Amino acid sequence: MCELLGMSANTPTDLCFSFTGLTRRGGETGPHKDGWGVAFYEGKGVRMFHDPEPSATSPIADFVATLPIKSKTAICHIRQANVGNITLANTHPFARELWGEYWVFAHNGQLPNFSAQKGMYEPVGDTDSEDMFCDMMNHVRQHLSRDTSPIQLTDTLVSLAKGYAQQGVFNCLLGNGDWLFTFCSTKLASITRRAPFGPACLKDVEVEIDFAAETTPKDVVSIIATEPLTNDEQWDIYERGEWKLWQDGEVIAKGKVDVPEHKKETEMLSPDPEIERANTKKSDDTASTQ
Numbered sequence: 001m002c003e004l005l006g007m008s009a010n011t012p013t014d015l016c017f018s019f020t021g022l023t024r025r026g027g028e029t030g031p032h033k034d035g036w037g038v039a040f041y042e043g044k045g046v047r048m049f050h051d052p053e054p055s056a057t058s059p060i061a062d063f064v065a066t067l068p069i070k071s072k073t074a075i076c077h078i079r080q081a082n083v084g085n086i087t088l089a090n091t092h093p094f095a096r097e098l099w100g101e102y103w104v105f106a107h108n109g110q111l112p113n114f115s116a117q118k119g120m121y122e123p124v125g126d127t128d129s130e131d132m133f134c135d136m137m138n139h140v141r142q143h144l145s146r147d148t149s150p151i152q153l154t155d156t157l158v159s160l161a162k163g164y165a166q167q168g169v170f171n172c173l174l175g176n177g178d179w180l181f182t183f184c185s186t187k188l189a190s191i192t193r194r195a196p197f198g199p200a201c202l203k204d205v206e207v208e209i210d211f212a213a214e215t216t217p218k219d220v221v222s223i224i225a226t227e228p229l230t231n232d233e234q235w236d237i238y239e240r241g242e243w244k245l246w247q248d249g250e251v252i253a254k255g256k257v258d259v260p261e262h263k264k265e266t267e268m269l270s271p272d273p274e275i276e277r278a279n280t281k282k283s284d285d286t287a288s289t290q
Helices: 016-024 059-065 128-143 150-165 273-289
Strands: 003-013 036-042 045-051 071-078 094-098 101-108 171-175 180-183 189-194 199-201 208-210 220-225 242-247 250-256
Touching: 003 016, 003 101, 003 171, 003 180, 003 242, 016 059, 016 071, 016 220, 036 101, 045 059, 045 101, 071 101, 071 171, 094 128, 101 128, 128 150, 150 180, 150 242, 150 250, 220 250
Parallel strands: none
Antiparallel strands: 003 071, 003 220, 036 045, 036 071, 094 101, 101 171, 171 180, 180 242, 189 220, 199 208, 242 250
């Protein structure tokens, strides 16, 4: 299963600490070795990095982990492929323009028989995740307007997410730089850090940070992840069907809808033969360079 990482903050903040922890799960402490990507909002622009290589061994991921890119909203994804080949085009997060803003989306799960609504937005790759994103964007564009408030928009996003979650596993992060929408079908957790700040230690690598030395008393920074990234903090675990809308590090709307409990991803579909061959080739290539 893929893993998600999102950030919502009231002040531009770097993601280095959490990103470092997540990337270890991409082929080192976890099986999510089929690519990774991250998007940082900077004003109306989005700085994006993608790589189809395992994040744990990616030189690009190492580079990004040391970059103190300041952002109020960020979305990251590490992939364990089940649908779609292991290619750059299939790495999350995906981005599309709507109403003069970049909307960014990352998904964890599978919808085996999903059929998207036709419209302006079309997928570039061949994942069900990008297909769902385009379906969502086409629906929003056709049924809502540019002056729709985030709260009004959320009603539509929740309805769409519920429909997807009835067809399969649908955990997602969706943002436009101002707000961040999160939906849990199976797994999602969050933590909000505010004064008084203290130390934290990552689960997946021996890295510790003292947030008190890196923040001001007014800072509010919330991290959303598939699994808690630290082992010495209290994370809030989402319930199945729970959703939250984040803005400036705070939850501005939340709720819960009824969604069915689906089998684990690995039980829903057998791996794509192309992925099996690609993974085998990767293993052979790695062995030859050691």
